[in-house]
Structure formats: structure tokens, C-alpha cells
Amino acid sequence: MDSNFFHTLRKLLEKLPGIGPRQANRFLWAMLDFSEDEQKDLARAIAELPNHLRRCTTCWRAFSVKTNAGEGKVCSFCLPAEASAKAGWANSKRERNKIMVIEKDNDILNIERSGAYSGLYHVLGGMIDPLDENPIVRERIKKLYERMGKNQSKCEVILALSPTKTGEFTSNYIAKVLEPLAPKITRLARGLSTGVELEYADEMTLRHALDNRK
Numbered sequence: 358m359d360s361n362f363f364h365t366l367r368k369l370l371e372k373l374p375g376i377g378p379r380q381a382n383r384f385l386w387a388m389l390d391f392s393e394d395e396q397k398d399l400a401r402a403i404a405e406l407p408n409h410l411r412r413c414t415t416c417w418r419a420f421s422v423k424t425n426a427g428e429g430k431v432c433s434f435c436l437p438a439e440a441s442a443k444a445g446w447a448n449s450k451r452e453r454n455k456i457m458v459i460e461k462d463n464d465i466l467n468i469e470r471s472g473a474y475s476g477l478y479h480v481l482g483g484m485i486d487p488l489d490e491n492p493i494v495r496e497r498i499k500k501l502y503e504r505m506g507k508n509q510s511k512c513e514v515i516l517a518l519s520p521t522k523t524g525e526f527t528s529n530y531i532a533k534v535l536e537p538l539a540p541k542i543t544r545l546a547r548g549l550s551t552g553v554e555l556e557y558a559d560e561m562t563l564r565h566a567l568d569n570r571k
């Protein structure tokens with residue numbers, strides 16, 4: 358086996374979320390057992406990915422190229438209202454004075470299903486973690502700063518990151534970075550869930566429950 362080829366392919370597989378060296382090895386062995394046609398289909402599908410699915414250059418949301426009303430660079434959410442309305446997209450009615458910062462695309466799907474939000478998004482692609490640096494996250498925070506600088510309407514920024522240590526650290530970092538540009542920075546209300554006994558609530562949950570009391 359070509360050790361350089363094996364090493365390169367394994368490193369590429371390790372870039373997938375939650376995949377370490379052992380899982381990457383398993384994927385390699387599994388693909389080796391694919392039929393020749395299946396291997397070709399997989400290679401073809403990966404090669405064709407940019408022609409079908411891309412990331413918006415404004416909010417970094419993944420979108421289907423063939424169903425997008427733009428030129429393949431901006432998603433239907435981020436298209437100017439006039440262009441979106443002309444193309445017949447319902448997204449022309451989205452609130453453009455709100456930008457929700459989320460970690461990953463699945464978060465958008467959950468929020469959209471709730472029907473409680475109709476503003477814009479900004480996908481970070483991860484969290485700031487001092488132990489596992491992700492350059493994509495810092496680059497997208499920089500893009501968010503530039504996006505806010507260009508926005509003359511002064512959007513409200515809603516930080517909708519998971520209430521974990523890295524999520525809290527990332528939210529605090531973004532709030533500090535955007536403070537000179539965003540007149541209103543908010544976070545999703547957090548606290549005690551229904552059915553949770555106070556005795557078993559952790560300190561962070563209790564703190565948020567007190568901060569968001571009504």
C-alpha cells in the first residue's frame with residue numbers, strides 16, 4: 358500500500374466532524390470493500406458536489422445551486438429583497454434587520470421548523486476552542502464583522518450558540534468583537550427546562566434561569 362496515499366486520504370477523512378484516526382481507518386477499509394462501480398459513484402458524487410451544493414458567500418449557509426435564485430454565490434435568504442421577490446421567492450419577506458449567529462447548518466433547519474424566526478443567519482462552522490483551533494470559525498467571525506460594517510441598517514445580532522463552555526466563550530468573544538458595530542446584541546433565553554428538579558440543575562443553568570427570570 359502507498360503509505361503517502363493512505364496518509365493523505367485518512368487526513369482528509371479526519372476533517373469530517375467527529376472523525377478521528379480510528380474511524381477514518383474504518384471508512385478506508387469499508388470503501389475498499391465497495392464494488393468498483395460504487396467506488397466510481399462515490400468519487401463522482403464528491404467531484405460533482407460543488408455543482409449541486411455550495412456555501413453562501415454572505416452567511417455561509419449551505420444551499421442547493423439548482424434551486425437558488427442567484428448566480429450561485431449568494432443563497433436565497435441573503436439575496437436583496439427586490440431580486441428575491443422578482444424570482445418569486447418567499448424569502449423576500451425575511452427580516453433583514455436581524456442576524457442570528459449559529460454553529461452549524463442543522464441549527465438552521467431546527468429554527469426554521471419552529472417558525473419562530475424569519476430573519477437572516479450567519480453560520481460559524483464550529484466554536485472557538487483553544488485546545489482544537491479551527492481557523493474557519495475565526496475567519497467567519499471576521500466576515501461577520503465586515504458584514505456588520507457594511508450594513509447601514511444596524512442589525513440586531515442574536516447569538517444562538519449552544520450553552521456549553523466553548524459556546525459561552527465564543528458568544529462572549531463575538532459580543533466583544535461586534536460591540537462597536539452592533540447596537541443590539543442578544544442571546545437566546547436559557548434556564549430550567551420543564552420537569553427538571555432544582556437539585557439536579559448545574560450552575561450554568563441556574564445562572565441563566567436567574568438572569569432570564571420573569
